[in-house]
Amino acid sequence: xxxxxxxxxxxxxxxxxxxxxxxxxxxxxxxxxxxxxxxxxxxxxxxxxxxxxxxxxxxxxxxxxxxxxxxxxxxxxxxxxxxxxxxxxxxxxxxxxxxxxxxxxxxxxxxxxxxxxxxxxxxxxxxxxxxxxxxxxxxxxxxxxxxxxxxxxxxxxxxxxxxxxxxxxxxxxxxxxxxxxxxxxxxxxxxxxxxxxxxxxxxxxxxxxxxxxxxxxxxxxxxxxxxxxxxx
Amino acid sequence: xxxxxxxxxxxxxxxxxxxxxxxxxxxxxxxxxxxxxxxxxxxxxxxxxxxxxxxxxxxxxxxxxxxxxxxxxxxxxxxxxxxxxxxxxxxxxxxxxxxxxxxxxxxxxxxxxxxxxxxxxxxxxxxxxxxxxxxxxxxxxxxxxxxxxxxxxxxxxxxxxxxxxxxxxxxxxxxxxxxxxxxxxxxxxxxxxxxxxxxxxxxxxxxxxxxxxxxxxxxxxxxxxxxxxxxxxxxxxxxx
Numbered sequence: 384x385x386x387x388x389x390x391x392x393x394x395x396x397x398x399x400x401x402x403x404x405x406x407x408x409x410x411x412x413x414x415x416x417x418x419x420x421x422x423x424x425x426x427x428x429x430x431x432x433x434x435x436x437x438x439x440x441x442x443x444x445x446x447x448x449x450x451x452x453x454x455x456x457x458x459x460x461x462x463x464x465x466x467x468x469x470x471x472x473x474x475x476x477x478x479x480x481x482x483x484x485x486x487x488x489x490x491x492x493x494x495x496x497x498x499x500x501x502x503x504x505x506x507x508x509x510x511x512x513x514x515x516x517x518x519x520x521x522x523x524x525x526x527x528x529x530x531x532x533x534x535x536x537x538x539x540x541x542x543x544x545x546x547x548x549x550x551x552x553x554x555x556x557x558x559x560x561x562x563x564x565x566x567x568x569x570x571x572x573x574x575x576x577x578x579x580x581x582x583x584x585x586x587x588x589x590x591x592x593x594x595x596x597x598x599x600x601x602x603x604x605x606x607x608x609x610x611x612x613x614x615x
Numbered sequence: 616x617x618x619x620x621x622x623x624x625x626x627x628x629x630x631x632x633x634x635x636x637x638x639x640x641x642x643x644x645x646x647x648x649x650x651x652x653x654x655x656x657x658x659x660x661x662x663x664x665x666x667x668x669x670x671x672x673x674x675x676x677x678x679x680x681x682x683x684x685x686x687x688x689x690x691x692x693x694x695x696x697x698x699x700x701x702x703x704x705x706x707x708x709x710x711x712x713x714x715x716x717x718x719x720x721x722x723x724x725x726x727x728x729x730x731x732x733x734x735x736x737x738x739x740x741x742x743x744x745x746x747x748x749x750x751x752x753x754x755x756x757x758x759x760x761x762x763x764x765x766x767x768x769x770x771x772x773x774x775x776x777x778x779x780x781x782x783x784x785x786x787x788x789x790x791x792x793x794x795x796x797x798x799x800x801x802x803x804x805x806x807x808x809x810x811x812x813x814x815x816x817x818x819x820x821x822x823x824x825x826x827x828x829x830x831x832x833x834x835x836x837x838x839x840x841x842x843x844x845x846x847x848x849x850x851x852x853x854x855x
Contacts, residue, residue: 457842548725552846556832564850576733582725590764 387488391477398473402465419460496599498574504584510596512604515569519610524567526556527587529579530602540571540601541611548582555590564591571601637648655711656685657740659748667753670785671723676703678718679748683709690739691717700732700750719750726754756784757841764848767802767821771853774823779847781815783839788812790838791845798831800824802849821851828852 406413417423422434435443481488492498497509510518518524519540526543528535535545546558562568568587572579580597587595597605606612660680669675683689689709694702700722706715721732724836734748758781765777783789789812796804801824806815817833835845 549722551725552832552834552844555848556830560830564852574733576731578730579725582727586725586763589762590848591766 387477387481387490390488391474394473395470395475398469398476402469413462415462417462419462427543444465451564461530480506490495500597500599503581504588504595508584508597510569510598512598512608514596515538515601516610518569519565524569525562526598527568527570527583528602529570529572529583530577534573536615538602538606538612538614540605543571545612546583548579548586551583551586555586559587559590559592562592565594566592568592568595569598569601570595573600573602575600621702653687654685654742655683655687655689655709655738655740657689657738657743657746658684659746662746663749663751666721666750668823669723669752669754670757671722671726671754672757672839672843674720675723676718676720676751679719679749681706681709681717682713683713683715685712685740686711690715691715692739695735696733696738700734702734705736711757713750714756717748719748721750721752723752723754726752727756728754730754737824757839758782758789758837758845759784760845760847763846764850765819766853767819767849767851767853769853771826772823773852773855774821777819779817779819780809781817781835781845783813785839785841787839789815791815792837793833794836794844795832795834797834798829798849801829802825802831817847819849825855826853827855828850 389523418427425433481490493501500508519526519542526540527546528539529546529548530542531547531549532545535543535547539545544558546554569581570583570587577600580599581603584595648835658681660682662679664677664679666675666677681691682687688711690711691705691707694705694717696702696719701720703718704721705717709715717734717736719734722802723730730752732750736746736748738744738746760782761778763781767775767777769775781789781791791806793804793806801822803820804810804821805818807818808814809816819833830848830850832849833847835847837843837845
């Protein structure tokens, strides 16, 4: 769920709780179930027959008798009005807070992992599994595994080289010495939220490798689709 | 029946229905608890731990406490990390009423800024088979570099310079010492201490020659245990 939506919903729920809590401690506590119209409140105060409609009043005026009661159309119940007001105020507070926060959240954005990576590294930052397969079988590029050596040794995309981000300077030369800076490189790690491949991409770009793309959740995705692996 | 009474009645019915649903859920809850009490029940003291500010290169660790509030043994069947971290140890079986630990170690090498690491634990608690332990930290660089690589390009017979600034990210005097350099005869470098114990300027100069491409590095040894080594990569691509 997008962060701004989550934050807004949280603020709304908190505001609702605050409203209900405030009602619990206020001197004139408002009941949650009640007739909030003017007629309802007058009836509660003076009894069921306390209010007369205009129609009945006219009838009384012209015929001097009272036959039926037709109350006024209802007003919006007060609790509903107050709840809506609190929700609108909360929404404004959430949007206002977003306006002044240091890392402002855009109201319209692609909040997926792919979207965030594209925002950071450019439109071509992410490669789909289909395209990665094509690169793999045509041998047009090299796969770099950003996970720690123990994970790499346990299993990897066939032919992938290990360049763990934690020891980048130690492994960089061995992993890329034969790769010209224009080479197509696909980085991957494991898990939708793993950030090792992003960090590796950033470091590779600093080194002058511009054609680097990220296969999001690469290891799990590759295994799931029974694509060629190396183990051990 | 007039319109206003009907509307009020429907409002009241909706609210009464809501209250009834709440009441039923409250009545049912103890029964559900009674049923689940025959099983292990995992309770975590915390699921998120924030180390706050740390320096890149530090290895940080935390013990997550796990309680078993059920009546059967709680088994932690396996743990999985998808980050630069490892689970050092964990109590695989926690008796009813008992307590166990999951010790996690995080390696901050290569981390920068606000970071998160996740560890998934798999248990035999039917209501919580998978739990994610979330570790967070604000990772600051122990040593700040203006760049980690320099690129020379253009004509090979023309000399040019590139500069990298090195600054201490910690409030301690920094000492750096050149250790390894593998581009002798192709690139020269000089190191200047611009502010005592705080900042340095490394100037690289390519030497004219018949080179089309080279790459290498200059490594420094530092006195910071968080960052004992510092590497600057050098690339040259020339038109002959």
